[in-house]
Amino acid sequence: xxxxxxxxxxxxxVAIALEDIGQGEDVRTGEEVLFRTISSxxxxxxxxxxxxxxxxxxxxxxxxxxxxxxxxxxGEWVHTHNLTIKGE
Amino acid sequence: MxxxxxxxxxxxxxGVRNHVVIxxxxxxxxxxxxxxxxxxxxxxxxxxxxxxxxxxxxxTLHSRTFQNLCKNPNVGAVLVVGLGCEIxxxxxMALVAALAGRPHARLMIQEEGGSRKTTAKGIExxxxxxxxxxxxxxxxxxxxxxxxxxECGGSDAFSGVTANPAVGKASDWLVESGGKVILTExxxxxxxxxxxxxxxANSEIAGRIKAVIESVxxxxxxxxxxxxxxxxxxxxxxxxxSSIREKSLGCIIKGGTTxxxxxxxxxxxxxxxxxxxxxxxxxxxxxxxxxxxxxSQVMLFTTGRGNPIGFPIVPVIKIASTSKMYxxxxxxxxxxxxxxxxxxxxxxxxxxxxxxILEVINGEQTRAEINEQDGILCVYSQNTxx
Numbered sequence: 029x030x031x032x033x034x035x036x037x038x039x040x041x042v043a044i045a046l047e048d049i050g051q052g053e054d055v056r057t058g059e060e061v062l063f064r065t066i067s068s069x070x071x072x073x074x075x076x077x078x079x080x081x082x083x084x085x086x087x088x089x090x091x092x093x094x095x096x097x098x099x100x101x102x103g104e105w106v107h108t109h110n111l112t113i114k115g116e
Numbered sequence: 117m118x119x120x121x122x123x124x125x126x127x128x129x130x131g132v133r134n135h136v137v138i139x140x141x142x143x144x145x146x147x148x149x150x151x152x153x154x155x156x157x158x159x160x161x162x163x164x165x166x167x168x169x170x171x172x173x174x175x176t177l178h179s180r181t182f183q184n185l186c187k188n189p190n191v192g193a194v195l196v197v198g199l200g201c202e203i204x205x206x207x208x209m210a211l212v213a214a215l216a217g218r219p220h221a222r223l224m225i226q227e228e229g230g231s232r233k234t235t236a237k238g239i240e241x242x243x244x245x246x247x248x249x250x251x252x253x254x255x256x257x258x259x260x261x262x263x264x265x266x267e268c269g270g271s272d273a274f275s276g277v278t279a280n281p282a283v284g285k286a287s288d289w290l291v292e293s294g295g296k297v298i299l300t301e302x303x304x305x306x307x308x309x310x311x312x313x314x315x316x317a318n319s320e321i322a323g324r325i326k327a328v329i330e331s332v333x334x335x336x337x338x339x340x341x342x343x344x345x346x347x348x349x350x351x352x353x354x355x356x357x358s359s360i361r362e363k364s365l366g367c368i369i370k371g372g373t374t375x376x377x378x379x380x381x382x383x384x385x386x387x388x389x390x391x392x393x394x395x396x397x398x399x400x401x402x403x404x405x406x407x408x409x410x411x412s413q414v415m416l417f418t419t420g421r422g423n424p425i426g427f428p429i430v431p432v433i434k435i436a437s438t439s440k441m442y443x444x445x446x447x448x449x450x451x452x453x454x455x456x457x458x459x460x461x462x463x464x465x466x467x468x469x470x471x472x473i474l475e476v477i478n479g480e481q482t483r484a485e486i487n488e489q490d491g492i493l494c495v496y497s498q499n500t501x502x
Contacts, residue, residue: 030459036281036369044277044356046457072273073356089281089365091311094358106358113359 037090042074067105121254126217129189130261132477136245142167142202152238164493167204169501181383184409187216192249200226260294265407265415269400272420273355276366279418279437279453285466287372299371303398307361324379328395383409401494424448426484
């Protein structure tokens with residue numbers, strides 16, 4: 029099956045949904061299933077590739093885009109509701 | 117070393133096109149410039165709305181823009197059409213073309229005895245220039261003669277995921293090949309200053325990066341007030357961007373990953389090889405003019421919503437961020453980076469962009485060229501006219 033998410037930079041801990049992915053559905057950035065989502069991910073939104081503890085960095089484009097506002101799990105949607113953004 | 121077939125110029129630059137340009141020094145001369153161009157198919161009129169009625173800063177900026185356009189490497193010959201009482205100096209424009217070793221001429225409507233006489237004389241000159249440039253043949257040159265301008269317009273949620281990162285791969289390739297790459301649109305760098313500063317070749321350049329980004333942040337707040345943040349972000353947030361920084365990261369990725377060797381002003385030609393930042397507006401059409409004046413012979417333009425605009429003397433390669441828009445506007449798009457959403461890798465897409473750049477600089481026409489998406493020149497200004 030074709031991928032439904034893309035990792036933009038090898039250092040990233042998020043992938044971007046290429047289509048709407050429902051809760052509990054498989055996430056594939058290549059041929060293989062990486063994990064299942066624990067929340068629904070709208071297309072073009074970010075899903076966590078690994079668990080991220082409170083205060084730890086969320087990385088996209090190989091750069092820090094914010095810190096986890098709470099303990100976050102692999103497969104979780106990450107956006108303004110659970111991300112702390114400093115310096116803006 | 118990889119080479120391309122281009123038009124060698126006396127000043128050492130190399131064109132990928134060989135255009136005869138009719139450029140007014142002031143908007144009052146547009147009618148004559150357009151009449152000459154209508155009578156001589158194949159020449160390019162660079163019509164614009166500037167040239168007078170402005171203060172010192174803008175006059176410096178506009179003079180530099182028009183002068184540097186006269187020596188863009190793709191320009192084979194220049195006819196400057198002036199009125200006679202404008203502030204922008206037509207003679208200065210012709211002089212720049214002369215110093216760049218291009219056939220050049222200048223006609224002033226008030227000296228020639230009006231628009232009809234100027235047009236008649238201009239037609240003869242343009243015909244002669246056209247014959248001259250057509251006699252020049254392409255020769256092989258190394259890729260370090262290429263300056264690539266980068267632009268994104270009508271971005272969508274996938275611009276920063278598909279088209280822009282793939283363009284970044286092509287930018288890295290051209291920098292490694294010794295060429296110049298210009299990243300611009302300072303507005304779209306807001307929030308990424310610390311990241312770009314880290315990539316600066318030295319602390320002075322890092323300081324310039326910080327200063328130009330701070331200046332556009334201040335200007336955005338000055339123009340939009342408390343709406344500044346909202347104006348930049350709500351649509352982007354729906355599209356999955358959690359912050360302005362994240363959105364900007366998706367823009368600056370077009371410039372790839374290499375060291376930043378210089379920061380230049382709008383329409384200023386980088387003196388350094390490799391990656392430069394041109395401090396300029398986010399408005400697409402003004403940005404294209406600045407990139408052309410800065411010496412770009414070819415441009416990459418990523419678009420999400422779909423923008424057909426080109427530039428009269430520079431091939432602009434259109435890269436769609438989604439297949440949906442690519443198919444909807446297929447006649448205007450050169451490449452479909454939306455294929456990444458269907459499983460194509462960023463590296464593969466980067467290779468396709470690289471391949472198309474090579475074809476275009478060797479003479480292959482872009483969609484914007486085929487469709488004659490020239491328009492008029494939009495030129496950045498800092499202040500209003502008086």
